[in-house]
Amino acid sequence: MVAKSQLKLIKKLHQKKYRNENKLFFVEGIKVITDLLASGLKPFQLLATEEKIESFPQGSQVDKVAANDLKTISALKNPNGYFGVFHHPKNLGIDFEDWILALDAVQDPGNLGTIIRLCDWFGIAHLVCSNDTVDCFNPKVVQATMGSIARVNIHYLDLSNFLDDIDVPVLGAFMNGNSVYNESFRKPGVLLMGNEANGISTTLEALISKKISIPQFGNQTTESLNVAMATGILLNEIRRI
Amino acid sequence: MVAKSQLKLIKKLHQKKYRNENKLFFVEGIKVITDLLASGLKPFQLLATEEKIESFPQGSQVDKVAANDLKTISALKNPNGYFGVFHHPKNLGIDFEDWILALDAVQDPGNLGTIIRLCDWFGIAHLVCSNDTVDCFNPKVVQATMGSIARVNIHYLDLSNFLDDIDVPVLGAFMNGNSVYNESFRKPGVLLMGNEANGISTTLEALISKKISIPQFGNQTTESLNVAMATGILLNEIRRI
Numbered sequence: 001m002v003a004k005s006q007l008k009l010i011k012k013l014h015q016k017k018y019r020n021e022n023k024l025f026f027v028e029g030i031k032v033i034t035d036l037l038a039s040g041l042k043p044f045q046l047l048a049t050e051e052k053i054e055s056f057p058q059g060s061q062v063d064k065v066a067a068n069d070l071k072t073i074s075a076l077k078n079p080n081g082y083f084g085v086f087h088h089p090k091n092l093g094i095d096f097e098d099w100i101l102a103l104d105a106v107q108d109p110g111n112l113g114t115i116i117r118l119c120d121w122f123g124i125a126h127l128v129c130s131n132d133t134v135d136c137f138n139p140k141v142v143q144a145t146m147g148s149i150a151r152v153n154i155h156y157l158d159l160s161n162f163l164d165d166i167d168v169p170v171l172g173a174f175m176n177g178n179s180v181y182n183e184s185f186r187k188p189g190v191l192l193m194g195n196e197a198n199g200i201s202t203t204l205e206a207l208i209s210k211k212i213s214i215p216q217f218g219n220q221t222t223e224s225l226n227v228a229m230a231t232g233i234l235l236n237e238i239r240r241i
Numbered sequence: 242m243v244a245k246s247q248l249k250l251i252k253k254l255h256q257k258k259y260r261n262e263n264k265l266f267f268v269e270g271i272k273v274i275t276d277l278l279a280s281g282l283k284p285f286q287l288l289a290t291e292e293k294i295e296s297f298p299q300g301s302q303v304d305k306v307a308a309n310d311l312k313t314i315s316a317l318k319n320p321n322g323y324f325g326v327f328h329h330p331k332n333l334g335i336d337f338e339d340w341i342l343a344l345d346a347v348q349d350p351g352n353l354g355t356i357i358r359l360c361d362w363f364g365i366a367h368l369v370c371s372n373d374t375v376d377c378f379n380p381k382v383v384q385a386t387m388g389s390i391a392r393v394n395i396h397y398l399d400l401s402n403f404l405d406d407i408d409v410p411v412l413g414a415f416m417n418g419n420s421v422y423n424e425s426f427r428k429p430g431v432l433l434m435g436n437e438a439n440g441i442s443t444t445l446e447a448l449i450s451k452k453i454s455i456p457q458f459g460n461q462t463t464e465s466l467n468v469a470m471a472t473g474i475l476l477n478e479i480r481r482i
Contacts, residue, residue, distance in 0.1 A: 038462065114470070121466060123458030146464040181481045217364030217480055221279065223387040225362060225473070229355070232470045233477045239458055240422045 002047055002063045010045070010073045010085055016135045023088040025137035028076055030055050033084035035147030044085040052081035075139035088137065091153045094126050096168055099187050099238050102128040104159060104204055105195040106227060109134050113144020114228035115193075120148035122235040127152050128190070130159040163207040166190065170209050172200050173230055177211030185238040193231050243288055243304045251286075251314045251326055257376045264329040266378035269317055271296050274325035276388030285326040293322035316380035329378065332394045335367045337409055340428050340479050343369040345400060345445055346436040347468060350375050354385020355469040356434075361389035363476040368393050369431070371400040404448040407431065411450050413441050414471055418452030426479040434472050 010026065012018035019025050024044050027033060034057055037043065047065040048056065056062045070079045094100065101124050106112050112134050119127050134141060136154045163170055168188040192208065194200035200208070214225060214233050225233070251267065253259040260266050265285050268274060275298055278284065288306040289297065297303045311320045335341065342365050347353050353375050360368050375382060377395045404411055409429040433449065435441035441449070455466060455474050466474070 035462070039460075114467075117464060118466075118470070120459045120463045121457055148459075148463060151460050151463070214477065215480070216362055218361045219280075219392050221276070222361045222389060222392070223358060225359075226355075229359070229470065229473045232466070233473055236455065236474045236477070239456070 002045070002065050002069065006045065007069055007073055010083075013085065014075065014139070016138070019135070019137045024085055025088065025142060026073075026075075026083060026085045026139065027142050028074060028083050028139075029080050029143075030082045032143070032147050033082055036084065036086055036150050039147065039150035041089055041150045042087045044087055046085075047083040049081040055082070075143075089150050089153075091155060092125070094128070094153070094155065096166065096188050098126075099124060099185070100126045100128055100168075100190045101231070101235070102130075102159060102163070102170075102190050102192045103133050104130050104192060104200050105132045105198075106193070107134055107196055108227075109138050109140035110144050111196065111226070111228045112136060112138075113141045113146075115231050116141070116145040116152050116154070117148045118228070118232050118235055119152045120145075122239050124235060125153055127154045128159065128162060129154065129156050131156055160203050160207065163190070163192070163204060170207060171212050172205065172208040172210070173234060174199065174211040174213055175224060177213035179215045180212050180234065180237045181215065183210075183212060183237070185241055187238075189238075191231075191234055191238065193227055193234075196227055243286070243306050243310065247286065248310055248314055251324075254326065255316065255380070257379070260376070260378045265326055266329065266383060267314075267316075267324060267326045267380065268383050269315060269324050269380075270321050270384075271323045273384070273388050274323055277325065277327055277391050280388065280391035282330055282391045283328040285328055287326075288324040290322040296323070316384075330391055330394075332396060333366070335369070335394070335396065337407065337429050339367075340365060340426070341367045341369055341409075341431045342472070342476070343371075343400060343404070343411075343431050343433045344374050345371050345433060345441050346373045346439075347434070348375055348437055349468075350379050350381035351385050352437065352467070352469045353377060353379075354382045354387075356472050357382070357386040357393050357395070358389045359469070359473050359476055360393045361386075363480050365476060366394055368395045369400065369403060370395065370397050372397055401444050401448065404431070404433070404445060411448060412453050413446065413449040413451070414475060415440065415452040415454055416465060418454035420456045421453050421475065421478045422456065424451075424453060424478070426482055428479075430479075432472075432475055432479065434468055434475075437468055 046062045048062050170190045172192045287303045289303050411431045413433045
């Protein structure tokens, strides 16, 4: 059985501050835990309720947790019986030879999770996030990445300094930019996506080489595309060359 | 104040059967209601709590509803004070000159809502759904369309008969199809997307002219793209010509 002191530490991982201090995060569910293990991510502690413990891959060291204790550490309304605490993946240094995706203050955990999954699909190795982007180790983000969190290098930094320092073109997604259909996306470059409500901040706008847009064909009053959807369409454009 | 008998009718609109019998559906929130009114959709009844009634566009006929009564008809945990019952939009006959999007048993309301919004963005006038696709007037679908439900013609029909009868090419999205980067999407045509878990059924697979895929660049174990995301990327491919 897992010690109370251990549960107390794990409980603290709901907070970004403690996740960063301890370089740990947690996920729930056998599929995502197995996927992270298969991706080579180092487990700090694996927990399962008694009846679930056998579903773990052979050779995993899993501690038993009482259903009641699991409730106190889970981020889910109905815990599923599997809980994995992992060390943060080691980030490789940013590679400026390929496309890099950058996010300015993306706030919704589901959006960030989907975007990390898209980076994984389209082979974008480096995702650069402004410091005010939602934390990628937030349980909702991790859950939405479906294991891709282990395979994308995610960097939090001062985006304004970063964009100011680099030598590669920066394309920013705007409502009124040039049609992506007229662009040729030669690497290297940075694709910058903005906040859900406010788009790209004016500070960062000044550091952009070119504004691009996904053309709209329907009624002009249509809601703009969600940031995760727009990112998927633009990463596809980048890779189609 | 709205009559109890009226509330009883509205309450029934949570069920697909009654929505279809009465050709009515409901939405909640001032933004989406205003958007549907602006799109020319005919309101059956507009309701608001006393303090919210003034936010409606001038000239709208709005009935007052008590907060407690609103709770009994709302699909939201915390009703927002605005409730609109609308007549189903009138569908135009299917136009075979342009691209048509077809869905085989898409189940998730959020996915269908996003797909309807994508049709609106990319100017796809006709969305054809298998009879076992989630109902487009399901409150969660309507809410996710952000008003686009008024601007896309949505048809529920026997997809197998439909695809068998038509004369235009049918492209089906598969994991192992031809890369979309090698396709030229000349209209007319039908793009067929499959169920979230099972993809396109074998019955419909037999009626497809060509299988297409969005290439994957990352790790082979990556989860496949969500059906709404794949639809967005493919509609963008169709329109980029």
